[in-house]
Amino acid sequence: MAAATVAESDPAVSDGGTAFTGVHSRGWDESQLRKYSFPTKAIPRLSHTDPRAEELINNEQPVVLTDTNLVYPALKWDIAYLQENIGNGDFSVYTSENHKFLYYDEKKMAKFENFVPKSQRMEMKFSEFVDKMRKTQEMGGEERVYLQQTLNDTVGKKIVVDFLGFNWNWINKQQAKRNWGQLTSNLLLIGMEGNVTPAHYDEQQNFFAQIKGHKRCILFPPDQFECLYPYPVHHPCDRQSQVNFDHPQYDKFPNFKDVVGYETVVGPGDVLYIPMYWWHHIESLLNGGETITVNFWYKGAPTPKRIDYPLQAHQKVAIMRNIEKMLGEALGDPHEVGPLLKAMITGRYE
C-alpha cells in the first residue's frame, strides 16, 4: 500500500511505533526512519482545495497539503544552485557531535552558567558551509552540520526571483482568513541525512515547505505538555522537551510512556501546517541525502476579547509560561522559580 494511501485513510494508532506500514512509492522506506518507543497516528495528506484541509487548519490541527505550489520556483534548488546564487551573506551553521540539534536561546545562557550547549553556532559563507558539510560527510563519523538561516536581503538576484514567485496569493489568504499576525520570518534549513531537531513547540503558526529530500515530522498536541516535560521557561532550552527520545528516562519522565504522536513524511512540494504550540520532532531521513526546507512563521491571531471556557490546552500552556515569567521577575532570580512553585503546591494541591 502506498504511504499516501495509508496517510489519507488510516488514522488508527499503530502498535509498532510508526504510522507507516508496507511499501512506499514516494521515494523512501521504513528503514530510513529512526525507531522510537511511542505509537503514532498518520497526519492527513490532502489537496489544498479539499474542504477537510481548510477545516483542519481552522481547528489548528496539522495537515500536509500536497499541491499548494507554495515554493514551486524553489523546487529546483540544490546545493550547487544555491552555492552559485545565494550570495555572499553570512549563514548560521550549527555543528553537533551527534545527530541531534537541540535548540538553545543564547540570550538565556548568561543566567545559566553551567549550561553547556550540545551544538555550536558558527557564522560562515555558504561556500564554507558546503566545504564543511562535504568534509563531515567524508569523515562518516557522528559529527554533523545543519544550516539554519533566516532568508534576508543578502541573497542573490535569482533567489530573490524564486522567492517572489512563491505562492504568496495562497499563503496571504491563509493568514487573512484566520486573522493571523504578520509573517515574522522564513527560515532556510539545509540538513544532512539523519539530522534530528528534537521535540519542541513554537509560539508561532508555521507552514513548513519541503523543497529537497524527505523529512519525517512527528507532532504532539499541546495537551501532551505533561508527557513531554519542557525545560523551564528561563532555561536556554525553553520550549524544548527534556526527554531523550532515543533512550527515554522513564524514572524521571514517567508520563512519556503515555505520549502518542501524529506523523508524516514530507517530500518536495509538500507543505506541513504545524499549528502554534504543537510539539514537533523533525528528522531528515537516514540515507536520504541532504534536505532543504523553507518555513513560513506567522504570529498567531490576537487573543479574542471573549474567552470561552473550558480553556484549550494551548491557552493553559500560555498561562503557565506567564506564571513562570512573572515569578522569575518578581523573585529576581530564575533559579528561585522552581523552589517557590514546589513550596506553593507540595502537600497542598496534590
Ligand SMILES: O=C(O)CCC(=O)C(=O)O
Ligand atoms: O526542520 C527542522 O529540522 C526543524 C524546523 C522547525 O523546528 C520549525 O520549522 O519550527
